[in-house]
Amino acid sequence: MTALxxxxxxxxxxxxxxxxxxxxxxxxxGSVCVLLGANGAGKTTTLRTISNLMVQTRGEVWxxxxxxxxxxxxxxxxxxxxxxxxxxxxxxxxxVEENLRLGAxxxxxxxxxxxxxxxxxxxxxxxxxxxxxxxGTLSGGEQxxxxxxxxxxxxxxxxxxxxxxxxxxxxxxxxxFEILAQIKQDENMSMLIVExxxxxxxxxxxHAYLIETGEIVMGGPPAHFLDDAAVRRSYxxx
Amino acid sequence: xxxxLHQLASGVAxxxxxxxxxxxxxxxxxxxxxxxxxxxxxxxxxxYIALALINLGLSYWLAFALTLxxxxxxxxxxxxxxxxxxxxxxxxxxxxVFVGLYVILNSLSGFFFGYVTRTFPGPFxxxxxxxxxxxxxxxxxxxxxxxxxxxxxxxxxxxxGLAMRAAAQNPVSSQLVGVPVKRLIALGWGLAGTIGAxxxxxxxxxxxxDPNMMSGILLYGFAAALLGGINNxxxxxxxxxxxxxxxxxxxxxxxxxxxxxxxxxxxILGVLLVRPSGLFGHVIxxxx
Numbered sequence: 155m156t157a158l159x160x161x162x163x164x165x166x167x168x169x170x171x172x173x174x175x176x177x178x179x180x181x182x183x184g185s186v187c188v189l190l191g192a193n194g195a196g197k198t199t200t201l202r203t204i205s206n207l208m209v210q211t212r213g214e215v216w217x218x219x220x221x222x223x224x225x226x227x228x229x230x231x232x233x234x235x236x237x238x239x240x241x242x243x244x245x246x247x248x249x250v251e252e253n254l255r256l257g258a259x260x261x262x263x264x265x266x267x268x269x270x271x272x273x274x275x276x277x278x279x280x281x282x283x284x285x286x287x288x289x290g291t292l293s294g295g296e297q298x299x300x301x302x303x304x305x306x307x308x309x310x311x312x313x314x315x316x317x318x319x320x321x322x323x324x325x326x327x328x329x330x331f332e333i334l335a336q337i338k339q340d341e342n343m344s345m346l347i348v349e350x351x352x353x354x355x356x357x358x359x360x361h362a363y364l365i366e367t368g369e370i371v372m373g374g375p376p377a378h379f380l381d382d383a384a385v386r387r388s389y390x391x392x
Numbered sequence: 393x394x395x396x397l398h399q400l401a402s403g404v405a406x407x408x409x410x411x412x413x414x415x416x417x418x419x420x421x422x423x424x425x426x427x428x429x430x431x432x433x434x435x436x437x438x439x440y441i442a443l444a445l446i447n448l449g450l451s452y453w454l455a456f457a458l459t460l461x462x463x464x465x466x467x468x469x470x471x472x473x474x475x476x477x478x479x480x481x482x483x484x485x486x487x488x489v490f491v492g493l494y495v496i497l498n499s500l501s502g503f504f505f506g507y508v509t510r511t512f513p514g515p516f517x518x519x520x521x522x523x524x525x526x527x528x529x530x531x532x533x534x535x536x537x538x539x540x541x542x543x544x545x546x547x548x549x550x551x552x553g554l555a556m557r558a559a560a561q562n563p564v565s566s567q568l569v570g571v572p573v574k575r576l577i578a579l580g581w582g583l584a585g586t587i588g589a590x591x592x593x594x595x596x597x598x599x600x601x602d603p604n605m606m607s608g609i610l611l612y613g614f615a616a617a618l619l620g621g622i623n624n625x626x627x628x629x630x631x632x633x634x635x636x637x638x639x640x641x642x643x644x645x646x647x648x649x650x651x652x653x654x655x656x657x658x659x660i661l662g663v664l665l666v667r668p669s670g671l672f673g674h675v676i677x678x679x680x
Binding site for chain 1: 551554555557558561562564565566567568569570571572573623674
């Protein structure tokens, strides 16, 4: 099976501080891959490495059969990687509608874009009701939905989601993960999700990795994680 | 009464001058989130370039068109060479860069073209004149209205305009959806340079050209942009008219011509104190 995305031997540092040490990670087309880990383990940095938002990177990043680690961030987005950053990256001054329209910036098929608005309102009906509201006034959960909607508007091959549960009430977290599972089922969308909330993330995952202080220490199907006593104690709390 | 009408008309005419420069300020603000203190000097400098081209024997409109191209290139180059290296610097450093740019452009105008006040040809036929406004003032008003509509439509309704606003507000998020942020900032500079050049070339026939032509106007332009709402291009013209009329009427009847510039400062201060988003600006609300 060939991977849609593959990171090979990535070393990444901030100044002299190494953050990622020899990371290897692959996402198969049509699958949901979850990267688990504690605060500061290097999860966000891994996603930022893929989008080339880091300054010092060694190693290779492959996407759809080509190397992308030297390409600019906007070009990587154009290739079909939609990255929902940590903190959701809401364009707070713009309206909800403008945020979604911006998501389709690289597209040249107006009919397809129009159809995608409707598709996104089906996943997130609340966005349709808030269409002309300034995005900064949305609740945290609504902003997360808007961020995912904006990413979908680009018609991506791969979704990168950085901590979609961040700062949200448990009920909203569950709703968002249910929608993500729905998107995967409806569209066979490939995703790489970074999460601290291991329990809920493992429910949607086809494959998972565990990262600790910049190194991948474990990888395999979700059941493998659920059966591991150490993982259960440290990350699942039972 | 007639005297009053004359003051009013002349206030409106000045208002459009301020509005045209305010539009360039709004352009830069919308595309980079910075206030360009050197905008007026850039406009003056490019107006001198137009004069040099005319003196070389080019027809007015050919010189006009060439100046627009040169101004676009100049704005673009200023961004690439001077602002790109400080893109990640704190805002104070960038303000200092703008002040430096102001002084440099002002001195370059004087160095190349001299400090003598010069006349600048006006393109509009004298038959347009009426008792209240000169032909050049009427032409200036028309062109400014057209520019305003252009800038407004660009930011409000085009995808490129939307992407420029987004790039200024949140560069990382914009890059992540495929917006080439650096290129759009350079484009914003180029367009602001062009708008400024139009403002300069249409103002110079009315108030004469010298290296400090825009110094006072820049202050009024700030007042106009702030009053109209710095994030709303459509506010620049009403903002400019209010500033022009208030300035002229208070200058004529209340405080005398010597203190006219104070009006701009009082207006700036008043807007910032009472209504920071301006009369027509969008209030930015953010949840934290």
